[in-house]
Amino acid sequence: xxxxxxFQRGLVFDGTSGLLPAIAQDSTTGRVLMMAWMDEQAWxxxxxxxxxxxxxxxxxxxxxxxxxxxxxxxxxxIRIDCDADAILLKVEQIGAACHEGYASCFFRSVDADxxxxxxxxxxxxxxxxxxxxx
Amino acid sequence: xxxxxxFQRGLVFDGTSGLLPAIAQDSTTGRVLMMAWMDEQAWxxxxxxxxxxxxxxxxxxxxxxxxxxxxxxxxxxIRIDCDADAILLKVEQIGAACHEGYASCFFRSVDADxxxxxxxxxxxxxxxxxxxxx
Numbered sequence: 001x002x003x004x005x006x007f008q009r010g011l012v013f014d015g016t017s018g019l020l021p022a023i024a025q026d027s028t029t030g031r032v033l034m035m036a037w038m039d040e041q042a043w044x045x046x047x048x049x050x051x052x053x054x055x056x057x058x059x060x061x062x063x064x065x066x067x068x069x070x071x072x073x074x075x076x077x078i079r080i081d082c083d084a085d086a087i088l089l090k091v092e093q094i095g096a097a098c099h100e101g102y103a104s105c106f107f108r109s110v111d112a113d114x115x116x117x118x119x120x121x122x123x124x125x126x127x128x129x130x131x132x133x134x
Numbered sequence: 135x136x137x138x139x140x141f142q143r144g145l146v147f148d149g150t151s152g153l154l155p156a157i158a159q160d161s162t163t164g165r166v167l168m169m170a171w172m173d174e175q176a177w178x179x180x181x182x183x184x185x186x187x188x189x190x191x192x193x194x195x196x197x198x199x200x201x202x203x204x205x206x207x208x209x210x211x212i213r214i215d216c217d218a219d220a221i222l223l224k225v226e227q228i229g230a231a232c233h234e235g236y237a238s239c240f241f242r243s244v245d246a247d248x249x250x251x252x253x254x255x256x257x258x259x260x261x262x263x264x265x266x267x268x
Contacts (some may be wrong), residue, residue, distance in 0.1 A: 010248070021155045021169055030164025035155055035220035047248055079240040080250055082232050086169040088240045098216050106213040106222045114144070114181055116214055 012085045013040055019055060020085055024097065027076035027090040033097035034105040036063070038087060050075050052089055069129045071095035101126040146219045147174055154219055158186060158231065161210035161224040167231035168239040170197070172221060184209050186223055203263045205229035235260040 013020055019037040026033055036054040038046065042062055045053040052073035056063040066072030073091035080087055098105040100122070107120040147154055153171040160167055170188040172180065176196055179187040186207035190197040200206030207225035214221055232239040234256070241254040 023157055023166060023169060025166055032157060032159055032166065032222050035157060035215060035222075043248075047244075047246055050246070078244040080242050080244055081169060081239040082234050082236070082241070083239075084250075086239070088166050088169075100216050102216070105215040105217075105220070107216070108214050110181075110212040110214055112181055112184070114177075116218075 010084070011040075011043060011080060011087070012083065014085070019057070020087055022052075022054060022087040022089060024052060024073055024089045024091050024093070026093055028092070031104055032106055033073075033091070033093055033103070036065075043087070046075070046089070047078075052091060066094065069095065069099070071097065071129070073097070096123040096129075099126060099130065101129065144218070145174075145177060145214060145221070146217065148219070153189060153191070154221055156186075156188060156221040156223060158207055158223045158225050158227070160227055162226070165238055166240055167207075167225070167227055167237070170199075177221070180209070180212075180223070186225060200228065203229065203233070205231065205263070207231070230257040230263075233260060233264065235263065 011020060018039050021035060022038045023035050024033040025031065037057055039055040042053045042055045052065045052075065054063040054065060072094045073089065075089060075091055077090040078087065096103055098107065101124045102120055103123050107118055108116040109119040110116050145154060152173050155169060156172045157169050158167040159165065171191055173189040176187045176189045186199045186209065188197040188199060206228045207223065209223060209225055211224040212221065230237055232241065235258045236254055237257050241252055242250040243253040244250050
């Protein structure tokens with residue numbers, strides 16, 4: 001695959017929230033692991049550290065993924081989309097991406113009626129990882 | 135993989151925007167194709183038609199993916215995440231997912247300095263598909 005220099009363009013963070021959606025994908029298996037949010041500081045820290053850093057909307061602060069659980073995401077490649085308002089991280093995932101103990105947060109499948117069922121097995125017990133039930 | 139019935143839970147659409155992020159992934163290659171948005175009507179129409187329907191934030195209306203270009207996304211599986219506030223569509227993509235003519239909207243790679251470069255080739259000429267330059 002040839003690398004054709006194109007243009008340098010900063011990300012377009014949302015004018016109201018200051019956030020952008022970021023997708024984490026396992027760089028080896030291609031599995032989509034999770035969807036989270038980044039503000040500009042999280043984006044800069046992600047670039048400078050080589051590990052995924054998000055912005056937690058519920059806690060209102062930077063979320064250095066794996067800081068508590070050890071389940072860090074080491075960057076292999078970063079991509080941005082055509083409108084420069086979505087981020088794709090290809091990562092090496094240590095442990096489980098999901099705080100509920102699943103490899104991926106997308107562990108539930110939805111049928112045509114909109115009913116959801118869990119279709120995966122937990123990798124780890126969240127109580128063991130976080131010290132409490134989730 | 136066993137199907138373990140878990141719980142039925144509706145999606146949690148954002149209280150302010152009424153939208154949720156939806157990721158489209160090629161069901162065969164695992165490539166992440168695009169990230170777009172759904173409101174409740176788009177979600178329902180996606181379920182009932184078996185093809186991806188989004189909500190266009192720029193146009194403020196339902197976006198039946200491929201209506202103009204023919205580049206439709208046929209659903210193979212739908213997943214929702216742990217917090218029921220993100221959607222993953224595994225799809226069979228007809229043609230190019232990106233309105234710029236690339237197979238995926240994530241056709242630019244970002245280096246550690248944040249500089250973006252196009253790393254893919256166009257599949258189709260957008261002028262041919264949409265009748266104008268994008």
